[in-house]
Amino acid sequence: AIGAPYNAANGLYRSGSVYFYEDIGFELLPRWEQTRATLSGSAVNDWFGWSVSLSANGRRVAVGSPLDPDQARPGYARVFLYTGIDDIWVPLGQDLSLGGMGDRFGYSTSMNGEGTRLAVGAYRGNVTGVVLTYGLQKNEWSPLGGILKGMDSGDNFGFALSMSRDGEYMAVSAPNRNTTAGTGAVSIYNNDGGGSWVASRGEILSDVPASLGFSVDISSGGERVAAGLPVANEARVYQQV
Numbered sequence: 001a002i003g004a005p006y007n008a009a010n011g012l013y014r015s016g017s018v019y020f021y022e023d024i025g026f027e028l029l030p031r032w033e034q035t036r037a038t039l040s041g042s043a044v045n046d047w048f049g050w051s052v053s054l055s056a057n058g059r060r061v062a063v064g065s066p067l068d069p070d071q072a073r074p075g076y077a078r079v080f081l082y083t084g085i086d087d088i089w090v091p092l093g094q095d096l097s098l099g100g101m102g103d104r105f106g107y108s109t110s111m112n113g114e115g116t117r118l119a120v121g122a123y124r125g126n127v128t129g130v131v132l133t134y135g136l137q138k139n140e141w142s143p144l145g146g147i148l149k150g151m152d153s154g155d156n157f158g159f160a161l162s163m164s165r166d167g168e169y170m171a172v173s174a175p176n177r178n179t180t181a182g183t184g185a186v187s188i189y190n191n192d193g194g195g196s197w198v199a200s201r202g203e204i205l206s207d208v209p210a211s212l213g214f215s216v217d218i219s220s221g222g223e224r225v226a227a228g229l230p231v232a233n234e235a236r237v238y239q240q241v
Helices: none
Strands: 002-004 017-019 019-021 032-035 049-052 060-067 077-081 089-091 108-111 117-122 128-137 139-141 161-163 169-178 184-192 203-205 209-212 214-220 224-229 235-239
Touching: 002 049, 002 108, 060 117, 077 117, 077 235, 117 161, 117 169, 128 169, 161 214, 169 209, 169 214, 169 224, 184 224, 209 224
Parallel strands: 049 108, 184 209
Antiparallel strands: 002 017, 019 032, 049 060, 060 077, 077 089, 108 117, 117 128, 128 139, 161 169, 169 184, 184 203, 214 224, 224 235
């Protein structure tokens, strides 16, 4: 799934779209072809598709729509299910939103492999940035644990995030956080079994002023994390020891 948030879908300026591709080639000779119906935003400046996250089987997709920051509307996230009937995607559960104007909710999204857990970042929410997590119950999304927040104003906590395949671990970045030696931090959380998220694996702190965590990705078991440092033109991989 690839988002095109500035696409003028249906003639609507920067309403945004999400395109789907499938590898129809061979193991040593991949060939990607566009398949399935395209999803699109419904309003001007929705920026639909700014973030996307697919389930392991590709039949569920979470789409973030953080909106143009000049718009006096809250961002949202929406999950779709591919039915396989008439090439149709249908909404799975309700639209999700933090409700704050300009909070950039939906700037980052990540699902577990089954598509039953979802994390959504709003890096301008609550001044520090916030992350909300949800679990799917009877086709409705219910809060999973409390709201995760950054440490200081302007941290941009939730700018990027990544949930492990089993949904038990999550990496959340704060690329603007000031550390002793640089800028940027990535926090690693695990689910305590009761729905709450605990930062039991500590933090990865930048040792250079390079916006550590501009992008993040966690391994399926949660023991490795890749993080981008764009100011330093680097990407680093960290492993739990």
